[in-house]
Amino acid sequence: AAARSFTAGNDRSAGNGSLMRTGVVALGHLGDATEMTEAAIAVSALTHPDPDCADACVLWCSGIRTAVLHGTFDGVRAGLDLLPAERRGVWAKRLDEAEANPPHHFANNGWVVHALQAAWSAITRTAVPELSPAENSFPAQHFGLALEAAVRAGTDTDTVAAIAGALLGARWGCSGIPLAWQQVVHG
Template identity: 45%
Template sequence: MAAGDALGAGYEFDSPMPANQPVAMIGGGLGDFAPGEWTDDTSMAIVIARALANSEGQLDTGASDYMVRQWAVWAKDAPDVGTQTRAVLRAAEQTARVDKRDAPNTADAVAAATAIHRQTGRSGGNGSLMRTAPIALAYLDRTPDDTYQAAVKISKLTHFDDEAAEACALWTLAVRHALLTAELNIRVGLPLLDPERALVWERRIQQAEEKRPRDFSHNGWVVEAFQGAWSSIMVSKAADGGSAERLVASVEAAVRGGVDTDTVAAIAGSLVGAACGLRAIPAQWLEILHGWPGMNAQNLVELSLELVD
């Protein structure tokens, strides 16, 4: 996830690129990131991972309060925060100040997300899907339904939209399945949806498999971010040479798709990486991978292992 995020950071909101154009961790982008530096996608995911590690995998009020508090702290100085996420966190902080509390909590965030959706009629951005992968690590020994519900609840902290919640649940279950079996199966969570919604998502998945990442240019929307990420993995399935080539080809395809490149590549990287494993990440990427809050690739490995301990 972090590798895809950092790879796409320097190309964010660029137009789609030719299939043969080189892609590298060049840095730059909206946050003027250093080469190998991850963006808000990974930073928000790290908070989820730490919260669930601290709570021994229990998504209780303490864990979700921790997420909201830490995201609020991070967002104050972060160079690149999603518009919807920033609005929710600011509104939650305002509620806490009115109530004379030091920091916002779960109830503040959910209320803010609900209010913003009612005001604008829109809350289906990709900001909760990009950060959802750590839930799969924490829920490896739990049921698929438990995993689904956890992904929904964490999505709802900032994104009221049910489609965002569904996308997070389906992707998290696919990551969990990939970790347990090394198989890439984005449909594994469909039986947990209402049958009508499962049909909607089946059609969307089929579209992703029939088209190219560049065809999902509205990838700031959670549905097209989901489709663009899955399309990136599908167009790379014939990559020669094994898992390393498959992972690299997938995240590079996501970046070449254009627009929200860091987010789509982070989403794709989280799933294909779950199937391919740490060794599939190029050593030169791991050497320079870093970001908020002062972590590097080895720190991410340690945090991941802590989640599944």
């Protein structure tokens, strides 16, 4: 109730916080996209009941769910079908814009829409390396490269990186995390 009251009186209530923390919702609903959608909206609404926040969480959870189940990033766009019909077109245009522009183009990334666009841009505009043992490259290196692109977008870099990292991790798994990064994590 407090979150809804705040949202109703504030035109700047569509922050990126719920998008950063709802990715895990997809993992609890791998078997049912409808239940995942309902859970993503409910979890987002705890702090960010704005419709843009709910939609962004549904799209990103759909992306994570598909990445885990099928090893692709196709779920973000497939998630458009999970949104209310009247909002699908605006989100399709937002995804198109993200794919057409670099992550730093979305500088207002404290706003959930720009945060999603910056993360999606970093993921889709970063080339997936070809498997080449001679050049010591492999596709899962996309994890680190795209995450670096998300951070270099600037502004709210930790949140954009967390958003991008959830989808990248779902797609590439632990094998995508550079060993040097793994070695500096404590705990």
